[in-house]
Amino acid sequence: MPDVILRDERQRRTEKLLTLVRALRTGHFRLTSGLHSDRYMQCAALFEHPVASEELCASIADMFRGGRVDVVAGPALGGVILAYEVARSLGVRNIFAERENGKMTFRRGFHVNPGERVLVVEDVVTTGGSVREVIELLRETGAEVAGVGAVVDRSGGSVDFGVPFRPLMCMEARKWEESECPLCREGIPIDKPGSRAV
Numbered sequence: 463m464p465d466v467i468l469r470d471e472r473q474r475r476t477e478k479l480l481t482l483v484r485a486l487r488t489g490h491f492r493l494t495s496g497l498h499s500d501r502y503m504q505c506a507a508l509f510e511h512p513v514a515s516e517e518l519c520a521s522i523a524d525m526f527r528g529g530r531v532d533v534v535a536g537p538a539l540g541g542v543i544l545a546y547e548v549a550r551s552l553g554v555r556n557i558f559a560e561r562e563n564g565k566m567t568f569r570r571g572f573h574v575n576p577g578e579r580v581l582v583v584e585d586v587v588t589t590g591g592s593v594r595e596v597i598e599l600l601r602e603t604g605a606e607v608a609g610v611g612a613v614v615d616r617s618g619g620s621v622d623f624g625v626p627f628r629p630l631m632c633m634e635a636r637k638w639e640e641s642e643c644p645l646c647r648e649g650i651p652i653d654k655p656g657s658r659a660v
Contacts, residue, residue, distance in 0.1 A: 473630070476614075477633075480505075483510065483514050486502075486503055486633075487503075487504075487653075488502075490651065490652050491653050499636060505613055516547060522548050522551075522611040522613070525611060529609070531579055532554055532578040534582075535574070535580050536584060537558065537559050557574070567599065575604075579606045579607075580608060582609070584611075585612065585614070586612065587614070588617060590617065597610075597625070608626075609625050610625060614633050616632075616633050
């Protein structure tokens with residue numbers, strides 16, 4: 463089956479599951495940035511539902527199954543459960559990186575050996591900053607980065623990690639300043655679902 467057909471099927475199935483578990487919502491939202499949008503993604507809601515998260519994590523694993531992966535790593539917090547579940551599907555070890563004094567590091571006895579091939583995973587990629595920090599940390603240890611997998615790419619295809627990047631779904635949400643928001647002009651009630659106060 464051609465790659466484009468598989469990609470389209472993955473996109474549709476991912477969007478359907480994320481909508482079903484209310485990780486992906488449509489409406490009128492005030493984002494943490496203060497901008498307004500017609501779509502909102504809270505990928506953490508996916509991991510409330512083990513059956514749905516198992517399916518999507520197995521799909522990420524499938525995209526990398528043909529190559530050698532020794533370890534799956536994710537940045538805390540969004541990549542912790544995701545890394546575990548993708549690693550479980552691949553039958554390999556899993557670790558996560560977390561911030562200590564503002565810098566990504568491996569703690570809790572986690573380590574990577576020189577030459578190990580590591581798949582980095584993240585729930586939602588917007589700018590790719592956390593993933594880049596994990597890649598840099600891995601390269602400092604002498605590990606090889608096998609690629610980057612994600613549930614959702616919100617970068618509009620603009621992120622380049624220098625390794626294969628394979629998201630299950632690409633999502634473009636329209637965003638507006640409050641003064642330019644057509645949803646406000648239509649009088650559609652606003653929802654403020656973010657985890658931080660705006």
